[in-house]
Amino acid sequence: MSDYQPLKLYVPEPEVRPGDEPDFSGVDIPKAGSVRRPEIDASPEEFRDLAYSIIRVLDRKANAVGPWADMLSDEEAIIGLTDMLRVRAYDARMLMAQRQGKTSFYMQCLGEEAIACAFRKALSPGDMNFPTYRQQGLLTSTDYPIIDMMNQVYSNESDPLKGRQLPIMYSSKEYGFFSVSGNLATQFVQAVGWAMASAIKGDTKIAAGWIGDGSTAESDFHSSMVFASTYRAPVVLNIVNNQWAISTFQGIAKGDSATFAARGHGFGMPSLRVDGNDYLAVYAVAKWAIERARRNLGPTLIEYVTYRSGPHSTSDDPSAYRPKEESDAWPLGDPIERLKNHLIARDAWSEDRHVQTKARLESEILQAQKEAEKHGTLHSGGAPSTRDMFEGVYKEMPEHLRRQRQEAGV
């Protein structure tokens, strides 16, 4: 074999590192409005190309164009903008609270607000999300009390989860928000199971699974695809590709070719890519996929192309692994700015209303925060109690736990 060169390990690297100029020239961005809209019962083979493109509605001039446009009234679009402003304001306050030592940990969804906010609006009551830690927008876009989210973040006496969970691992059955797990990807396949149950029961409710670009590498991603495609489960499988997984760029999970959406093709699944910073596009695609699921036409895989503008969490400092300016250079822009400009262009909004709305939301959040803090913050002590720690491991407390609780003196 002397005529063969020695093999060499290939390790993908991002285009740029700290100190370099941000460079997104490799990201292929089709023109807004240019991607067609298949019928919801079309055969996935007929639109495989959509997994290699990006569905976009808002163009550079903030106009809504193409076959995926015109799905939301002025009012609905304004609600969308408000929802995004609200979650951004919430994130900013909670981030600050963590910095002030009021809790141990926090995670923002900065830059990705459109995805959860718009998706939520396309769902119906009774549908269930299986979110990651970055879909707080699914809750803040409903009337779930923000104060309860704060109570959870503070692990205080009013924490609905009794201090048991890390901040941001919310849970609300009523609001279709499944308990967030700290283990990546596990929820994705649970979403498929939930959806299968809906079909087994002859229900009309559907499920939505959520996963990050980095987490698609996990085994549970595969399980989800296998079960969802085999049983044609009524589930929408959402990949939020925000380019980064902590310090690791998406090329490590994906390799250098294909797209995350293209993983659906091996399972005969309809697979779409969408501009995740375009509220209107996200809504339109979500609506399409949800309708498909609810009509018993099976699962859809959606990749949202976006950018994680903030650090991974309060424990992270991205300047160690990517250029500081990369976020600003992101070619798909900011979801709030884009929808705002669109609404202004549409004459349904103004700079003034925007400033007022932002201020109103910030003050609402601040108000809620004050209320929440009356119930305590993480280190203010005392609550939740050690007794709460022993409860709820099983439906009924078994003897050995009773003895341990006694040993703990509570």
Place this chain on the structure above:
Amino acid sequence: MSDYQPLKLYVPEPEVRPGDEPDFSGVDIPKAGSVRRPEIDASPEEFRDLAYSIIRVLDRKANAVGPWADMLSDEEAIIGLTDMLRVRAYDARMLMAQRQGKTSFYMQCLGEEAIACAFRKALSPGDMNFPTYRQQGLLTSTDYPIIDMMNQVYSNESDPLKGRQLPIMYSSKEYGFFSVSGNLATQFVQAVGWAMASAIKGDTKIAAGWIGDGSTAESDFHSSMVFASTYRAPVVLNIVNNQWAISTFQGIAKGDSATFAARGHGFGMPSLRVDGNDYLAVYAVAKWAIERARRNLGPTLIEYVTYRSGPHSTSDDPSAYRPKEESDAWPLGDPIERLKNHLIARDAWSEDRHVQTKARLESEILQAQKEAEKHGTLHSGGAPSTRDMFEGVYKEMPEHLRRQRQEAGV
């Protein structure tokens, strides 16, 4: 949501069940010679269609046709035929031995002989296979002593694995045959790691991973695809689609659409489907993929379309879940018959030589069996010893095991 019908769970089913007429009309079989042969450095995007077709060389008249033909001399093809006859004879004897109570368990590769036998011939010394339990052809097609395989099957005093492993879980480092595991799919990702190591070390050796159609559903399949594609590992990833996983037809692992090969597209991986009952086609495709790996062009995913003609194992009775005649109805025929007819058509073989060769191989196998049985069979007792059971758990026996061995009185 009253305008939605109740959802319904879809459960894929095979076309036929016991009592029904076998029906393979759904299996789309392109004409031999009709599938093109890409350059080995061609970009995978250019031949995605090959994952939805079947590469075939031998046509109905047993002629070798098309761009994948003409790779083997008469002599090499005769060796191929002999290899297939040998492993079939070996399987028949060992199956019988199990029925006679000489061992606990056996698994044949009946009907799938072409795959391992031809693939083996395309490898170079030092390459490593990570086989399943159905690739005994990888060993029998080398000069690895058949008697040692029998000794392993018998767990006798000469068993190279000291009675520790279930029959057929062979292992031979020298012959590029990694220790077979009873846990499905685990070896597939180990193959990728082995190949990565080859690249890290600057070696020229490549690895081959093996997996069954049913086992592609396992998580380790996904891990393999992720790591192989990201690091462009020099590995050939082989899926043997023999239509069945014990009693479960391939549609449960695959769903009703796409192909197993198409799973490679989500990873930008070259993905080929080949007639697994066509020795010449298997050899040609193996050679192509192995060359690609060795030239540092990365991994290839190959799906071999074949049929498991025998029961899953000696513990299985397929008449409970598929028509008895299904095997005969399999449209790709028998690999031995097809190569034999081809060689005869090519004037390199005759019915007489075939009968003689078969008889010679059967008597060689019988001879080896007699030799092996001199070293004992499973229940003939005594060997391997209880001492052997305690050895080799670690490189050096730790204190607690020494004490246990003492407790066992050996």
Place this chain on the structure above:
Amino acid sequence: MARMTMIEAIRDAMDVVMSVNENVVVFGEDVGYFGGVFRCTQSLQEKHGKHRCFDAPINESGIVGTAIGMAVNGLRPCVEIQFADYMYPAYDQISQEASRIRYRSNGEFTVPMTVRMPTGGGIFGGQTHSQSPEALFTHICGIKTVVPSNPYDAKGLLIAAIEDDDPVIFLEPKRLYNGPFDGHHDRPIIPWSKHPLGETPDGHYTVPLGKAVIRRVGQDVTVLAYGTMVHVAEAATEETGVDAEIIDLRTLAPLDLDTIEESVRKTGRCVVVHEATRTSGYGAELSAIVQENCFYALEAPVTRVTGWDTPYPHAQEWAYFPGPARVGAALKRVMEAS
């Protein structure tokens, strides 16, 4: 009342709950049309429909992961892992998810799921068809772990497991499927029809989770056993003449502490028996608990008889298996100790 094998009892349990509760669904590898490689689900698909009993892809974490999702959505899935040796890919979903969903959601979401799996050796299955992973489950809070030793219990416990509101791991000693194996592998096989506990009532009944049962009342030494080892312990007692009190734990977690402690306080001696690898096996926990709670009653060290700390070998299966000779020797040893 019918004589059943353990396979039939298990099948009957599922049939009975599926008949009374339409939220019960059964799936796993080969469990649908074929009825499972051990035939535990035979005819369930035909009787209850393809959407309530079906084949699953070979992906154990997917089987458990989807079952969790179903349970969260109101079903009571009872899934089969083909061999306990193949539950490892599902261990993350079992130990990190199913076990904690009630706790982490403060009771909003719960996982009434049962995971059945054949366990143990004695069938020449080698290292990947013989393992007993119970200790890996007992270490995880939030799940229950059950091991029946006979058809009567198997049916009653399985119904109780499926109807339980917490996740239950249901380990089926496969060597007991067809008869009460006592470790004498060289003797003729006795069928369940010859054993009183092969007698299995028709219809619905439960054997409560968390309750052990005394299989043999004795004065000299307490034997803690479960699954196959209950029968081995009975044989060893018979053969040594030691007057042992044999406790069949049935549920390993939560453990029936009272029954154990009462017995050991009476006998002052304790032998713990299991087939799993010794180190960090469930016997370690039993030994630790007994000596913590009954220290002053103990006249001899709590003694473990277990599988060795090696993989389960193929040819040396009977040297590995803790049969009646080894259990008997331990009984005599603790009786001689003072």
Place this chain on the structure above:
Amino acid sequence: MARMTMIEAIRDAMDVVMSVNENVVVFGEDVGYFGGVFRCTQSLQEKHGKHRCFDAPINESGIVGTAIGMAVNGLRPCVEIQFADYMYPAYDQISQEASRIRYRSNGEFTVPMTVRMPTGGGIFGGQTHSQSPEALFTHICGIKTVVPSNPYDAKGLLIAAIEDDDPVIFLEPKRLYNGPFDGHHDRPIIPWSKHPLGETPDGHYTVPLGKAVIRRVGQDVTVLAYGTMVHVAEAATEETGVDAEIIDLRTLAPLDLDTIEESVRKTGRCVVVHEATRTSGYGAELSAIVQENCFYALEAPVTRVTGWDTPYPHAQEWAYFPGPARVGAALKRVMEAS
């Protein structure tokens, strides 16, 4: 000789072996360019090249699975699982594959692989950043399990682990990364530079696997501890005035039986301490072994002080953590027993 944190010591260990042995490779999530979320692999990529230290996809079973393949092909991979809580998806590859490849191939194929993972709580990480899964490894034969309690040992043990020819699980108590935490969470943090075992020799040295060390010689009671709990036990001893002999196990499997037995025979009492959930934790095995081998020397029950059988809670972290008060109470309890 330099004062190092445990992070620096671990990093230095890898750097040293990578420098002398080109077959050593390091990979895991975020370990390449960035150097790991705890910075244990910082600068290794820059120094030893991208093909010897690189980022891995978020797939723990793939990380371990590929590492096994590499080890089989002659490398010595040392991989990082970002938190021990995320090793569960890899548990199949660790417990069913890495552990048995030597045995099942009769020594033809071996797996000289080290799997590093931060373990334990005390950092408000909640249930998925705090677990201590050591008992899940000690139950598996064929692998070794190591837990260092200080920078000196961490470096020496990690070098020994990477150079060992069997698979080694290397558990790093993350609460010790930056200082010798003794459980007094309300006191100022002490850095390793103030601790004698922060003194870490330059270059290559090993601390042998399988050998415990006596951290404090004492006459009254033997304390078996490892990782963070060694420091907690020291504080408890100090505070109660009980003359405890504190054994830092360092390697949990294979266990240094001689050191343990000798000490317990001397003191006649034993307290076992760990942070993991109690039931079926490694303390059960230690308790069982001690009473099996030292029964006649014991004057009090072997007593366990452990995390409770609940998930590791977020807000109630210090009620869960077995701190010096609980260890101290146990010390007094066993001293009063008779």
